[in-house]
Amino acid sequence: MGLVTDTAENKDAVLAARADHRAILALTEHLPNAILNAKFDRGELTLTIARESILAACQTVQAAGYNFLADVTCVDWYPNQPRFQLSYHILSHSLKQRIRFAVLVEESDPSVDSITGVWPAANFYEREVFDLFGVRFGGHPNLRRILLPEDFHGNPLRKDFPVEGYR
């Protein structure tokens, strides 16, 4: 499975090999405990961030020049645990570089801090994840369904939701 469960050695190897990477530099300096894992695959850097540190991590990389939030979405690894992987795609216009933050969230408490305070662009994306996956974002200004009607039951992009819907 492509689940982000690489070993810690892998993390240290990736971080050591890219020690001059601006995002890694900033994060290891300001939030040394935030990076749980790191992966460099097909030219893309994925940093797994501790759930409680995502807001601080976003502020840190924003200050380090990663000025643009391109996307926030979610992957449901059901029936594996932790079930949800939130993916944040962040872009730097000046460095012409992208990074991905992954945050793993347990099914029992599917919630994470909202990053709308760092990038207001996250507003719609987090609402979409809330709508389709049922992950809650703490501190979101308007957390309600966005694509589906408000009386809809269930979260259709969860893997245990049938493709053809409930009949």
Next chain:
Amino acid sequence: MGNLLTAPMTVDSSEDRTMILNMGPQHPSTHGVLRLVLEIDGEVVVRVAPDIGFLHTGIEKTCEAKFYQQAVPLTDRIDYLSPMHNNLCYCLAVEKLLQLEIPERAQWIRVLLSELTRLNSHLVWLGTHAMDLGALTVFLYCFREREQILRLFDDLAGQRMMTSYFRIGGVSLEPPLDFYNRTRAFLKTLPEKIDEYENLLTGNRIFINRTKGVGLLSREDAISLGVTGPPLRASGVDWDLRRDMPYSGYEKFQFKVPVSTDCDVWARYVLRVQEMRESVKIATQALDGLPQGPIKADAPKIVLPDREAMKTQMEALIHHFKIVTEGFAVPAGEVYQAIESSRGEMGYYVVSDGTAKPYRVHMRNPTFATLQAIEKMCVSRLIADVVAAVGSIDIVLGEIDR
């Protein structure tokens, strides 16, 4: 007005002097099924709340139930004005997962068609945007030229709008014999036609008054709200993925990226018109320098064999059968691939678990994010300016709702 039975999403008036006005989802100038809930004080907009989802069809979920190659036609349906950009972005993402090398000729054909698609999309935008602001003639002129592009697509792919012409590993067919000549003839005439549109609009006092200084969006707001494409460049950010993070061989093409610091609807109009001229240049370069060679990658287990080979070679027949019935396994991993579509950064996030069906496909659509800026553009302006602002972000509800 706070308890409209048919409308679950309501905005309560914050004061007695204001009222709530529903704009859409059936309003002609909202380009599809966008519903804007406006709080107005007389003619002045106090708040705007976009309500979307009327066109939601669950394409991301459907993709998870299809083989990788079967998801290509679904991507057309997202942004029905630039289907090729969606095809391209999805194919590039899967090719990145597969680490597949695409032959140069296929890359150049992809660039040529991407630029034709951009012209197609910008022509529809220009026509409808001008029509919203009362200039009906431009609409007819733009659709005249758009028809020619659609006919080219029809000859090429057998479909006018939902082309599904790109394939994972290349393009589906060699273009018909006269396609290049007809495209060249069309591209030769287009700059004059763009002059014609500009004659109708660029010096037009009414159009200028309706657009200059309207829908202002500062550089900082544009970046923090995730705005991309022409609205971002109109706010003074010099950023174009074709030039700054090239894909599909764009680094081999010479073109200018128009940027403006006026931040208004007028700037977005001027930029898109200039972009159309640049697209003509890129497409002409692609025609001039089109390399010879195969149009599909040499990957028999991923790319369907030629019809002829399939009928004469046992191995090709087996591959064909396997691909059609079982698909092809894609190594596990996750990629995010972004391209510059007509409207901005179109990104595909594809996650594979090693099987023949995508584990997760997520589309990052430009106008979904850009729509968040509509409030910044419209507040304390007139209702009529909302129409101009919505037109200027070139909204396509298919890609917002997916």
